Amino acid sequence: MRASRRLGQTALVVVGALVGAAVASQPVLALRPYTPRIEAGQPTVKLSIRTSPRVKARVFWGRLFLGETPLDLRWPRDSGPLDVVVEARGYLPVHTRLYTFDDDRLSVKLTPEADKKSLFGYRHEWPADGGPIPDGGSAGDAGGR
Amino acid sequence: MKCPRLRLMAALLGASLGCRTPPQAPATPPTSSGEAPPREAIPPVAQAIPAQQRVLLIRHGREEYVDAREAVAAGFTLIDLGDDWTPSIFQDWQDDQGRPRPHRYRRIFIGLANDRLDDDGQPLAPGEHNYLELYGIPPSLSVLGRRFRQDAARSCEGELDLALLAGTRQVRYIPPERLPVLQARIARLRRSLELRRKAVGYPDLTALAAAEPQRADEVAEVQRWDAEQAVLRMVERRLTCEGLAPGPGHRRGVYDDALREAIRRFQHKHMIYEAPYLRPRTMAALGRSLQENNYAALRRVITERVVSAAAILEDGSVQEQEGGSQGKRPPVRNLVEEYTDEAMRQLGLGSPAEALAFFQRHPDEDFRRLWAAVRLPPRPAYYSDHMDLDIVVDRGDVWYDFPFDDKGKEVPQPRQRYPRFLLYVRHGGERFPLISWRTTIGGWRSEQAEDGYEYYRYKGSDVGPRVIRTISSGPVWIAPPSTPIRTLVKRRRVAGAWQSVVNYDELGPGFRSAYGLVAGYFVVPGEHGKPDFDNGIRAHGSAEYLSIDSGGFSHGCHRLLNHLAVRLYSFILAHRRMHVKGDQPLGYSRQFLFRDEVYEIRLPSRGYHFVLDPPLPVQVLEGRIRGERKKPIEEYMPKPGVIYPGPPPRPGRGIEDRTGGAAARDPAEEAP
Structure with missing residues (x-):
């Protein structure tokens, strides 16, 4: 499962070879959440992340673990957006974004893995004798409007 | 009051500064229709001028600093050479009530121009460069100065055979x-x-x-x-x-x-x-030397500063298109070239060697704040604060036929006439174009249908009278559900790791946005209190710069080269009555599934809006319809070679879904 693989990778970064492969199964609370360095007097914003339904979800920013929901962060103002991944056991991971130009409250709707058909972009089932599924796209037509 | 951000020169010049004048251009050239002639000379400066009050003037080949007020009074135009310059559309303006309306994209524009930030507004890696002129963001003067100085120190150039390359x-x-x-x-x-x-x-x-x-x-x-x-x-x-x-x-x-x-x-x-x-x-x-190319870049940078300061647009494109013939009236001057030539000459930037000497005299820190005074020729008599302008889009040759035959083979649809975008002015009983640029119209594009498959759909460009009421700088494109999902996800480095993310490049705000750096929204004005009818067509800057000159197609919008779009809308805002609305909060989000993971688009703003009052008239000409079909196909067409699970679903009918869907039909019929 992707979530546990990611957890394992992040944990390895933190504790390295000391714990070895066993770390992959460590509870997430063993990870030390990353906090940004904030200079004295530097303007900051408050970032809040909640989930719906309310479950413990882990929030990652790249390879950095930010914490578990409900999560409140203090972040340097105007330091660019944060592309985060919110992961909870039994739910599909959600890639979303926090903004730092002002306080930002993010409520992430989590979808159970079993309900992925309800999401836009789910491809309807292919008829059994329909042949190979084509890619469907043609290069070069993405882009501007 | 809707003065843009009042900075150095605005505060300096006080009442002499008109509200419509961007801060980097507190004094624009006079028109040739009777404004007071400037004084002949600036009084000599007897003592040191405070840094915030001084502007660079080159007299008799010698640099000196003079009082900005005196320079303006003497008829000089002040050009902002500072590193925190932006075009006026990215300034922090004030609204009608005098409240500040900061522009969220300004910081990023300046960071990009100075090689300090990436397109997300995060610090640029050391040694990295943003080469973004093709996207409408010229480098700052200090970035150019470093190029000149570094290249002067290179010894490798003597070993190159430039003639071989040039030949x-x-x-x-x-x-x-x-x-x-x-x-x-x-x-x-x-x-x-x-x-x-x-x-x-x-x-x-x-x-x-x-x-x-x-x-x-x-x-x-x-x-x-x-x-x-x-x-x-x-x-x-x-x-x-x-x-x-x-x-x-x-x-x-x-x-x-x-x-x-x-x-x-x-x-x-x-x-x-x-x-x-x-x-x-x-x-x-x-085939050119490093400094020759740097000099060309410097000229381009100075051009944008001059165009911005003088609030001009005429670039000779009409003459190029019409071969110099515009009826009985004399041709419209190429003010962009004329003013740039003059500024380069007066600034002592007449050659690569002179430019290098300029940058050797002026280290980076000089460009933190640097204004220069140049005397530009008078602008034509048709200039005013509220010009009688209108836009014409000529769609050129248009094909509605499906471009594949029954066997899935592509059928050529050649065009002799390509779409053009013209801005006209009416003055003294005449109406004539100021610019004539290549643009795009819609065509057959891939769309994501609700069954999860992609189809072709004709995304046409509406015909008939329209207006531009809203101009959005740093616009945001709200990707409709019909957008192919594969285009909405990309990989990028995030906090030291590669990660899949929503492709905000296309959504904006940003130079790669689908709407480019700035967009004008084409609408049919609502009557009797009804809202405008918006069919999703815009004339906007575009990162797809090769699609414009090479005959590519859009999804119905009229794409312009980003730097030209910036010039166009800066010009319109300088010469039409308008209201500053500022940043438009949006709070939009939607999720979609891609490879068993969920992606959430979050858009906090629509962009920074200006409202033209009255709106600017637009006429989209039908062009020359080629081929057999005289009306566009509005349904999805299966892609050749793709096997689908069933018949195509019907396309969506939302504003963004409709983009161009009502092509060649009287839009008034659909107006609410």
Whole structure:
């Protein structure tokens, strides 16, 4: 499962070879959440992340673990957006974004893995004798409007 | 009051500064229709002027600083050469009530121009450069100054054969996978020709070809290969000398992806509109010296500063298009060239050597705040604070037929006339165009249907009268559900790791946004209190710059080169009555599934809006309908070669879904 693989990778970064492969199964609370360095007097914003339904979800920013929901962060103002991944056991991971130009409250709707058909972009089932599924796209037509 | 951000010069010049005048241009050139003539000279300055009050003036070849107020009173135009310059559309303005309306994208624009931030507004990695002129963001003067000084210190240029590069029109691209076959063939031909040459005693292959014409083609093929190899090696050295060496994986002398990427960087650095190959414009630039190219960049940068300060637009495109003939009236002056020439001359930037000397005199810190006074010729009499302007879009040749036959083979749809975008002014009983630029119209595009599959759909460009009421700088494009999902996700480095993210590049705000740096919204004005009818058509800047001049298609919008779109809307805002609305909060989000993971688009703003009052008239001409169909197909069309699970669903009918869907139909019929 992707979530546990990611957890394992992040944990390895933190504790390295000391714990070895066993770390992959460590509870997430063993990870030390990353906090940004904030200079004295530097303007900051408050970032809040909640989930719906309310479950413990882990929030990652790249390879950095930010914490578990409900999560409140203090972040340097105007330091660019944060592309985060919110992961909870039994739910599909959600890639979303926090903004730092002002306080930002993010409520992430989590979808159970079993309900992925309800999401836009789910491809309807292919008829059994329909042949190979084509890619469907043609290069070069993405882009501007 | 809707003055833009009042900074240095605005505070300095006080009441003499009109609200409509951007802060970087507190004094625009007079018009030729009777404004008070400027005083002849600026009084000599007896004492040091405070830094915030002084502007650079070059008199008799000598730099001096003079009082800004005196310069303005003497009829000079003040050009902002500072590193925190932006076009007026990215200034922090005030609304009608005098409340500040900060522009969220301003900080990023300045960071990008100064090689300090990336397009997300995060710090740029050390040594990285943003080459974004093709996207409408020129480098700052201090960035250019570093280029001049660093290149002056390079010793590699003397080892380059620039004449070889300048004399080569283009180099044939051979995909690397085909290279071994071609190399083997050339080796075989060379052996055979050399054997023959030695046997008959000719001094070289050229003599052999002259004496034995039946071998001329083979000799030409070998010689062409040798010439191309020599050029390729020189291209590599030329790029390396400039600090743009092909990256890892490049094989010397091979026209591979790494070399093409280096060529692309070179094209971006030097604002060359060409695909990433060694084609004529690229070869011409490679054949120029480093400082010649830097000088060309400096001229482009000064052009944008002058255009902004003088609030002008006329760039000679009408004459180019019409061959100089505009009826009985004299041709519209090319003010962009005329004013730039004048500014370059007065600033003592007449040659690459003079420019280098300028940057040697002025280190980076000088550009934290630097204004220069130049005396520009009067603007034409048709200039005013509220000009009688209107836009015409000529769609050119239009095909509605599906471009594939029954067997899925593409059917050519040639065009002789391409779409054009014109801005007209009415003055003194005449109406004439100020600019005439290439643009795009819609065509057949891929759309994501609700069954999860992609189909073709005709995304046309509406015809008939419209208006632009809203101009959005740093616009945001709300991707409709019909947008192919594969285009909405990308990989990028996030906090030290590669991560899949929503592709905000396309959504904006940003120079890669689908709407570019700025957009004007075409709408049918609502009557009797009803809202405007918006069919999703805009005239906007575009990062798809090659689609504009090379006959590409849009999804219905009229794309403009980003720097021209910035000029256009800055000009319109300077010469039409308008209201500043500022940043438009949005709070939009939606989720979609891609490869078993959920992606959430979050858009906090629509962009920074200005509302024209009255709106600007637009007329979209139908153009010349080619082919058999006289009306567009509005349904989804299956893509050739794709097997679908069932019949195509019906397209969506939301505003963004409709984009162009009502092409060639009277939009008033659909107006709410």
